[in-house]
Amino acid sequence: MSYLPREELSFQEPVAAPAPGRDPARAPVRILAVRCATPAPDRPTSTDEKLDRESAEWLRSLAGAGAPKEAAVARLHELLLKVARAEVNRRRSRLRLAGPELDDLAHQAAADSLMAITGKLDDFRGESRFTTWAYKFVILEVSTKIGRHFWRHPTVAMGAEDWERLPDRFGLDPAGKAEWQDLIAALRRAVDDVLSDHQRRIFVAIVIAGVPVESLALELASNRNAIYKTMFDARRKIRAELAAKGYLDTRTATVRHG
Amino acid sequence: MTGWDALDRFLDVDPEDVGCEKAMALLHIYVELVRADPETATERYAGVEAHLRACGPCGEDFEGLLSAVSAEQRQNVV
Numbered sequence: 001m002s003y004l005p006r007e008e009l010s011f012q013e014p015v016a017a018p019a020p021g022r023d024p025a026r027a028p029v030r031i032l033a034v035r036c037a038t039p040a041p042d043r044p045t046s047t048d049e050k051l052d053r054e055s056a057e058w059l060r061s062l063a064g065a066g067a068p069k070e071a072a073v074a075r076l077h078e079l080l081l082k083v084a085r086a087e088v089n090r091r092r093s094r095l096r097l098a099g100p101e102l103d104d105l106a107h108q109a110a111a112d113s114l115m116a117i118t119g120k121l122d123d124f125r126g127e128s129r130f131t132t133w134a135y136k137f138v139i140l141e142v143s144t145k146i147g148r149h150f151w152r153h154p155t156v157a158m159g160a161e162d163w164e165r166l167p168d169r170f171g172l173d174p175a176g177k178a179e180w181q182d183l184i185a186a187l188r189r190a191v192d193d194v195l196s197d198h199q200r201r202i203f204v205a206i207v208i209a210g211v212p213v214e215s216l217a218l219e220l221a222s223n224r225n226a227i228y229k230t231m232f233d234a235r236r237k238i239r240a241e242l243a244a245k246g247y248l249d250t251r252t253a254t255v256r257h258g
Numbered sequence: 259m260t261g262w263d264a265l266d267r268f269l270d271v272d273p274e275d276v277g278c279e280k281a282m283a284l285l286h287i288y289v290e291l292v293r294a295d296p297e298t299a300t301e302r303y304a305g306v307e308a309h310l311r312a313c314g315p316c317g318e319d320f321e322g323l324l325s326a327v328s329a330e331q332r333q334n335v336v
Contacts, residue, residue, distance in 0.1 A: 128286040139322040170264040225278035239269035
């Protein structure tokens with residue numbers, strides 16, 4: 001197993017390649033047969049050498065042809081469907097989906113991730129077991145499809161600005177109403193004063209209206225990373241403003257106010 | 259926890275946070291390392307860990323993949 005050294009990791013660095021399994025524009029398809037990518041004849045031996053036996057067998061079968069390949073594709077689909085079903089079931093308490101819809105979502109996620117995986121076999125570098133790498137695709141597909149489902153039955157409007165809901169968002173004690181009013185007023189001033197229009201729109205949608213990040217990314221034809229980066233910058237700016245106004249400590253999480 | 263504590267915790271950002279794209283690109287490697295050696299995972303992937311703590315959707319995906327891999331390995335043992 002190989003690792004990126006810590007110094008290579010930085011949130012600020014641009015990353016060109018999108019995360020696998022993320023293609024909101026692609027319509028869900030429910031099929032079993034897929035056309036696999038033509039295997040590269042000169043797959044680097046360094047990858048082959050560090051593969052465990054099972055992962056090497058997966059790669060060999062999926063990149064091959066004929067009956068062994070068809071059997072491997074069918075087996076992989078079966079595993080992906082199993083993982084997708086477990087994942088939608090794990091998340092079901094937070095979803096407004098019934099049994100048949102959940103199973104349909106699992107089928108779509110399995111089919112779409114299977115297509116993505118078989119089209120990206122050359123991207124697998126043996127840094128994990130093949131199945132762990134493959135399961136990532138189906139987990140991300142489930143996330144994307146759940147985000148898409150939100151807009152079919154939205155529980156909130158994206159621009160809704162009910163700031164009185166903020167205490168619920170932070171799980172605050174209903175008894176501390178006087179404190180909330182102070183907090184809401186200070187936060188709202190900071191949001192209005194220091195955020196750009198784009199940052200304000202994203203902040204309000206996520207924090208005040210409660211739109212899920214994945215759903216917001218789809219609605220804005222953006223992606224999770226861009227939304228997170230906007231929120232990251234917004235949080236930093238708001239905190240600096242509240243610290244400058246004496247509401248929050250400048251160095252630690254210790255609260256000065258109240 | 260007071261409301262100000264909760265707000266401060268929400269607004270606090272970790273400069274080591276690698277963001278969604280890198281965290282997701284490394285997720286399969288990170289998950290296997292978490293299962294094998296959590297301390298090394300924390301040491302080598304502090305930025306990924308910081309991100310998964312702060313980002314709800316990525317944290318959810320991490321839990322899902324960890325759960326899938328754990329279930330598979332439990333079945334292999336039985």
